Amino acid sequence: MNVRIITDSINLGIPDTIKVLVQQNGHAGRDLKMNARGWTYVEPAVVALAQEDIEEGASQSQAPKKNTKATKNSTPQGLTNSKSKHVVDEKVKAIVKAHIQGLCIIVKLNRFLRNVGDTAHLPCEVAKRRLPCSSCEPFWNAPYPAPMPPGYVVVPILETPTANDLDNKRQKITTAPLPTPLVKKHRLHAEEMLKYFAEQRLLAKDTAHSHYAPVLDFWCGVNLQVVLDNFHLLCTRETINLVLGNWIYLEKDGDALFLLAEGLNAQYEAN
Numbered sequence: 001m002n003v004r005i006i007t008d009s010i011n012l013g014i015p016d017t018i019k020v021l022v023q024q025n026g027h028a029g030r031d032l033k034m035n036a037r038g039w040t041y042v043e044p045a046v047v048a049l050a051q052e053d054i055e056e057g058a059s060q061s062q063a064p065k066k067n068t069k070a071t072k073n074s075t076p077q078g079l080t081n082s083k084s085k086h087v088v089d090e091k092v093k094a095i096v097k098a099h100i101q102g103l104c105i106i107v108k109l110n111r112f113l114r115n116v117g118d119t120a121h122l123p124c125e126v127a128k129r130r131l132p133c134s135s136c137e138p139f140w141n142a143p144y145p146a147p148m149p150p151g152y153v154v155v156p157i158l159e160t161p162t163a164n165d166l167d168n169k170r171q172k173i174t175t176a177p178l179p180t181p182l183v184k185k186h187r188l189h190a191e192e193m194l195k196y197f198a199e200q201r202l203l204a205k206d207t208a209h210s211h212y213a214p215v216l217d218f219w220c221g222v223n224l225q226v227v228l229d230n231f232h233l234l235c236t237r238e239t240i241n242l243v244l245g246n247w248i249y250l251e252k253d254g255d256a257l258f259l260l261a262e263g264l265n266a267q268y269e270a271n
């Protein structure tokens with residue numbers, strides 16, 4: 001197949017060798033001026049094997065060596081997928097392991113395929129690849145289940161906080177130096193979170209309009225950029241009233257926005 005306009009190539013199940021994997025994904029992006037992606041859905045059994053390898057590696061570095069042979073030959077329990085019956089190619093498994101561990105997949109592929117070049121050994125961001133691989137893309141952008149970094153705060157979005165929750169939060173407010181505006185990385189993250197927040201809150205409303213409204217309508221009366229410019233200040237319910245006074249959903253969604261902004265700001269401060 002040599003069609004130049006394919007932007008996405010999708011593998012259902014990981015191919016047996018990395019050569020086939022690269023060849024399959026290579027069906028997309030024949031036109032080098034276009035952005036193209038190769039997707040691979042990996043069978044749970046293969047993920048389990050890769051995960052087992054990682055755990056085995058971790059325990060090997062702690063346990064005495066004589067234990068390793070027994071674990072290596074043992075068959076994983078409870079795997080019914082046909083891939084578990086035959087051995088998964090080590091290089092294929094290494095690619096899945098890289099995804100689980102958040103290591104650059106392109107670097108691994110370059111090594112296996114002996115691709116040389118000044119940037120072949122560098123992760124996507126440093127190598128300035130036009131589209132990052134699934135490991136290098138910030139995990140909140142990734143549409144695939146990328147592992148969440150340890151210590152990451154998951155902020156509740158749908159629950160509307162009770163008066164008690166808010167009173168508890170208010171009591172903690174003390175006078176402190178004014179926070180600084182978000183750095184670019186955090187601003188991008190906050191923007192994604194606010195879009196998701198808007199989507200979820202609109203869906204939760206029971207008017208027909210809100211279900212079909214463009215997400216940006218949610219910020220009617222203010223706008224998303226204003227929210228982002230002032231995001232670092234949205235750490236009290238009072239500043240939300242002040243900064244977003246004209247926002248049409250201030251009354252209904254202000255408390256939920258407060259909890260979101262408070263959680264995210266705390267997270268950004270810690271990083």
Ligand SMILES: [Zn+2]
Nearest residue numbers: 104124133136
């Ligand atoms: Zn990468």
